[in-house]
Amino acid sequence: MSRLLGCIAIAGLVACGPPIRTGNDRDAQVGGDDASDTSDGNGGGDGNNGNGDGGNGNGDGGNGTDGGGIGDGGMMSADGGSGGIITGGPCASGIAGAAAYRIRWAQSGSSAYVVYEKNGLPDKTPDHAGAYGYQIGFTPSYVDPFLAQGGLQLDGSCFVDIDLSTEGITSITRATLSLYGRSFNTTASGSFNWQTFEGTGSTPTNFVSNVAPYQWYSADMTTEISPGDGGVKIRIKAGPNSGSLVVNKIELCMQAN
Secondary structure: OOOOHHHHHHOOOOOOOOOEOOOOOHHHHHOOOOOOOOOOOOOOOOOOOOOOOOOOOOOOOOOOOOOOOOOOOOOOOOOOOOOEOOOOOOOOOOOOOEEEEEEEEEEEOOEEEEEEEEEOOOOOOOOEEEEEEOOOOOOOEEEOOOOOOOEEEEEOOEEEEEEEOOOOOOOEEEEEEEEEEEEOOOOOOEOEEEEEOOEEEEOOOOOEOOOOOOEEEEEEOHHHOOOOOOOEEEEEEEOOOOOEEEEEEEEEEEEEO
16 A cells, blocks of 8 residues: 555644644543653662662662663563553453553534544554544534443544554554544444554444443454554444444554564
């Protein structure tokens, strides 16, 4: 697939507005990741509160790197963790591995906008997600706020694009794309499909239930994403059957090194 595909398909489209970031670090705002202190603490030597061995900072045995909460042997990331090099913590979808990327859709009147929850990838640039329409003047719609949590209406009029980087990753054992929501059709279940520069994929028909409560619906997209790629674009669309979904969250989980 030519890498010009994404540019041609998006030309003339209108995005859903700026992402929500209220701090110097998005993960510090929402997910708590990467909210580390950049100072050296009270000192750099052993036993102090700074970066030395045995301290509370980033040294061996501390809360940072080796043996700490997010370091080697820790619960969430780095080498030896369930997600390998991915540092986003457990997947909300319950999939094995760690959260590489997760967004949710929030409400502003009748419109939907992106809230960034997790970016556990080594390279956090680029980092952008949005809903785009096929017609000029498109505005993402927030629907279903009374039956369940509500979310973006993803149908034949629009699609979601996620831009991210897999730089710093040498191998991907498994990558799973998950949507949290339901089919926004009173008479039919639904499905979704995705496209990257590496290939395409789709869930089976009638994969997404049309009843509440919302559930996570997960599909393997390992062959559609490659390590060491600084320009990954994932395009997500509804269909082929029941071409209307309500999507509250989107998550990419990985087992990678």
